[in-house]
Amino acid sequence: MTEQQHSTEETDRYDVEAVQAKWLPVWEREAPFTADENSGKEKRYALTMFPYPSGDLHMGHGEAFALHDVIARYWRLRGFEVMNPIGWDSFGLPAENAAIRNDTHPAEYTYANIETQAESMRHYATSFDWTRRLHTSDPEYYRWTQWLFLRFRERGLAYRKDAPVNWCPNDQTVLANEQVVDGRCERCGAEVTRRELNQWYFKITDYAQRLLDDMEPLETTWGQRVLTAQRNWIGRSEGAHVTFSVDGRDPLTVYTTRPDTLWGATFMVVAADAPLAASLVTDAQREAYETYVEQVRAASDIERLASDRPKTGVDLGVTATNPVTGEQMPVWAADYVLADYGTGAIMAVPAHDQRDLDFARAHDLPVRMVVAVPGEEDPAVSGVATTGDGTYVASGPLDGLSDKAAGIRTVVEMLEKDGRGEGTVNFRLRDWLLSRQRYWGVPIPVVHCPDCGEVAVPDDQLPLELPDLRGADLKPKGVSPLAAATDWVNVSCPQCGAAAKRDTDTMDTFVDSSWYFLRYCSPGLTTAAFDPEQVRAWMPADVYVGGVEHAVLHLLYARFFTKVLHDMGLVDFVEPFAAQLNQGVVINEGKKMSKSLGNGVNLGEQLAEFGVDAVRLTLVFAGPPEDNIDWADMSPAGSLKFLQRAWRLSGDVTSAPGTPYAEGDLELRRAVARTVHDAADLIEHGHRFNVMVARTMELVNATRKTIDAGAGPADPAVREATEAVAVLLSLVAPYVAEEMWERLGHEPCIANAAWPVVDEALLVAESVTAVVQVQGKVKARLEVSPDVTEEDLRAAALADADVVRALDGREPRKVIVRAPKLVNLVV
RNA sequence: GCCCCGGUAUCCCAACGGCAGAGGAAGCGGUCUCAAACACCGUCCAGUGUGGGUUCGAGUCCCACCCGGGGCACCA
Numbered sequence: 001m002t003e004q005q006h007s008t009e010e011t012d013r014y015d016v017e018a019v020q021a022k023w024l025p026v027w028e029r030e031a032p033f034t035a036d037e038n039s040g041k042e043k044r045y046a047l048t049m050f051p052y053p054s055g056d057l058h059m060g061h062g063e064a065f066a067l068h069d070v071i072a073r074y075w076r077l078r079g080f081e082v083m084n085p086i087g088w089d090s091f092g093l094p095a096e097n098a099a100i101r102n103d104t105h106p107a108e109y110t111y112a113n114i115e116t117q118a119e120s121m122r123h124y125a126t127s128f129d130w131t132r133r134l135h136t137s138d139p140e141y142y143r144w145t146q147w148l149f150l151r152f153r154e155r156g157l158a159y160r161k162d163a164p165v166n167w168c169p170n171d172q173t174v175l176a177n178e179q180v181v182d183g184r185c186e187r188c189g190a191e192v193t194r195r196e197l198n199q200w201y202f203k204i205t206d207y208a209q210r211l212l213d214d215m216e217p218l219e220t221t222w223g224q225r226v227l228t229a230q231r232n233w234i235g236r237s238e239g240a241h242v243t244f245s246v247d248g249r250d251p252l253t254v255y256t257t258r259p260d261t262l263w264g265a266t267f268m269v270v271a272a273d274a275p276l277a278a279s280l281v282t283d284a285q286r287e288a289y290e291t292y293v294e295q296v297r298a299a300s301d302i303e304r305l306a307s308d309r310p311k312t313g314v315d316l317g318v319t320a321t322n323p324v325t326g327e328q329m330p331v332w333a334a335d336y337v338l339a340d341y342g343t344g345a346i347m348a349v350p351a352h353d354q355r356d357l358d359f360a361r362a363h364d365l366p367v368r369m370v371v372a373v374p375g376e377e378d379p380a381v382s383g384v385a386t387t388g389d390g391t392y393v394a395s396g397p398l399d400g401l402s403d404k405a406a407g408i409r410t411v412v413e414m415l416e417k418d419g420r421g422e423g424t425v426n427f428r429l430r431d432w433l434l435s436r437q438r439y440w441g442v443p444i445p446v447v448h449c450p451d452c453g454e455v456a457v458p459d460d461q462l463p464l465e466l467p468d469l470r471g472a473d474l475k476p477k478g479v480s481p482l483a484a485a486t487d488w489v490n491v492s493c494p495q496c497g498a499a500a501k502r503d504t505d506t507m508d509t510f511v512d513s514s515w516y517f518l519r520y521c522s523p524g525l526t527t528a529a530f531d532p533e534q535v536r537a538w539m540p541a542d543v544y545v546g547g548v549e550h551a552v553l554h555l556l557y558a559r560f561f562t563k564v565l566h567d568m569g570l571v572d573f574v575e576p577f578a579a580q581l582n583q584g585v586v587i588n589e590g591k592k593m594s595k596s597l598g599n600g601v602n603l604g605e606q607l608a609e610f611g612v613d614a615v616r617l618t619l620v621f622a623g624p625p626e627d628n629i630d631w632a633d634m635s636p637a638g639s640l641k642f643l644q645r646a647w648r649l650s651g652d653v654t655s656a657p658g659t660p661y662a663e664g665d666l667e668l669r670r671a672v673a674r675t676v677h678d679a680a681d682l683i684e685h686g687h688r689f690n691v692m693v694a695r696t697m698e699l700v701n702a703t704r705k706t707i708d709a710g711a712g713p714a715d716p717a718v719r720e721a722t723e724a725v726a727v728l729l730s731l732v733a734p735y736v737a738e739e740m741w742e743r744l745g746h747e748p749c750i751a752n753a754a755w756p757v758v759d760e761a762l763l764v765a766e767s768v769t770a771v772v773q774v775q776g777k778v779k780a781r782l783e784v785s786p787d788v789t790e791e792d793l794r795a796a797a798l799a800d801a802d803v804v805r806a807l808d809g810r811e812p813r814k815v816i817v818r819a820p821k822l823v824n825l826v827v
Numbered sequence: 828g829c830c831c832c833g834g835u836a837u838c839c840c841a842a843c844g845g846c847a848g849a850g851g852a853a854g855c856g857g858u859c860u861c862a863a864a865c866a867c868c869g870u871c872c873a874g875u876g877u878g879g880g881u882u883c884g885a886g887u888c889c890c891a892c893c894c895g896g897g898g899c900a901c902c903a
Contacts, residue, residue, distance in 0.1 A: 012865080012866070256903060257902095336901045427902095637852095642850095642851080644865095690850090696850090771846050773846085773883090781846080816883055
């Protein structure tokens, strides 16, 4: 390349690399993003889901941070004191597996990745407040995770129980539900089996109703997807407990959502693997039952999940009495009834429940229709259960009634009066299994003493730090790696001093992330998990940006923690996140990016090719934030082209900084005012950043046109417009915006500039185009004043030559006038 | 099966119930160039998934269905 060409290029285009290298150190020095709680300004808390430190940042992070930064930077320009913290969710399995592979300590992998990511975030020009940085694997952090666990335990919200858990026979470890995909181990693909283990649980089910109710006010500020996912997960249903007497045994209570179909109940089913079934079975049937249970237990999740498989079961040999018909009904055990939902037993109404009908047909049990649905056959004949509304038949007092709600109400009242049942509410939500037989997590601060039992580690001994294990020590052996650290495990009981053992489980990392947003408010505090005053000042977070993949787990757990802390009197709100933005995922060529498909797009490579600004702009401009982005449809080169166009404006401006805008080109000034005004509206209402960018592009085009074809580069409006473009762009493309800001004669940083002031008068157009329609078809356009009266507009429309011609002598039957935009003549 | 979100031009996406096009990409034509790239200028392209309904007027509201994405699912 010759010198000549090189210098030409320099005047036309900015050097992306050079601009990035130039401004990053300036921002580091000026540190404009440190939140000052004492500034006196109104506070805003911009929260983004903290990353897990696996490798470097990827496209998903790029999108989340770009979207998040628009909000944080916008609030800052609007004069708010913004807290925009960052940290790492730094405990977890991948670090442990890497440590086993490389014979190192998980901390090495973890903290090395954190440094890599932190460096990438800085380069990516995120406006994080680095002084609040935290890592959940730091003892100063997990000390308080342990402290919170002990407070939960004191309130009966953390407890141990024996329960079947997911077990990977290949990796010799317990798996979290989210690590089981379609019945297989997420990592090795082995079929997951069940194992009975003693595990720690959080009693989140106590909060099911509140978790549901408190979503109501979030209806407009949280995404529908998250709200419905949580509602589905909590799975509230209304029904009744009905008690059936069993000859010679304890009565059997079932949960049903259709107590009104009690007259159609012809048999009972108990979950085969529940203790209840074992206690009911008669001696005559015991052998058959035990064979069956064994068979059920041996079935893998994959077999269990197949919903179209035949309904198996075994008769327990006892009979229950139907409380309304007095009939004797056989009691069966089957695996289509779940042990841990409801009471683990059901009344089967085969006519009106497909599962019960399938079972009845498989085992020759009676089917009795008690709701006659018009136009539908008797289920006993058709094999199709009817669940719709109909008229009750053979149902005693309900006969002839055809209102399902009233039927349910009547039966529940009847049962309650007789003491044979009651209306009740049931949830699908289960308690949160929090213990993991893994090393790289928060040790559970409990000691097991032969004399005192379960004893909490005293608060003043926290943090209970992890022993130093590495490499081979961490290999899965079926028990927690901590169990092998005998020096660490063997302790004296904090209560009686006798020889005792530490609990060897660690906590699910979702515990760590259920309160980090509180810690950000006072990250260095050594005397408490958080400072209530600071939390009061900043929380709830004004926006929480993150992936929709956390719609249920993390967001539900964080909400649960917040409610418990509220009940403990530690926070004065019940919901941690006032608003949410859940970005879609970045895909490629219609498919999720994955190694096996070989369609991955590397963030670092894109940044190297197009620069940080262009990549961020592409991600923000791609469409509504919630939509998925197909990178194959995007044009980062086009984004860069636009940024170059915008930047070029800053070189064209010849008026001095501070030039009053008032004398500037009126049309451009109006465009500036409209754009700035609308941009604010677009950001604040519905996070419509893609449209905001489009409007900025429009303003760049208008400014270019004004310079080239109209007022010229010296016009004050050109400066006003270019400054507005720089400020708007600073939300998305900070490097080029800063560069433009300097070329316009301003001091850094543009992040400290103010949002452009809009002259309200400029928002009102001088004249508007009113459309005149005849029969809904546009026949004429009139230039009218924006405050034209309906009468004047009507008169003008009727007088218009084109309209008169269109009417062709006909008399308008009706004239609709919507001043100043439209007149519609109906003939 | 139940629930949520969406379907507008070749593509990505806009459009307070009021002229279907703001913006971008691709394409095509031109200016610049020895030529190309870049840049700049210009330009082609749909009646809004389907069928009904409400309305003076429907992409927008209502109903049904089709297609795509997501959540839950043998949860009684």
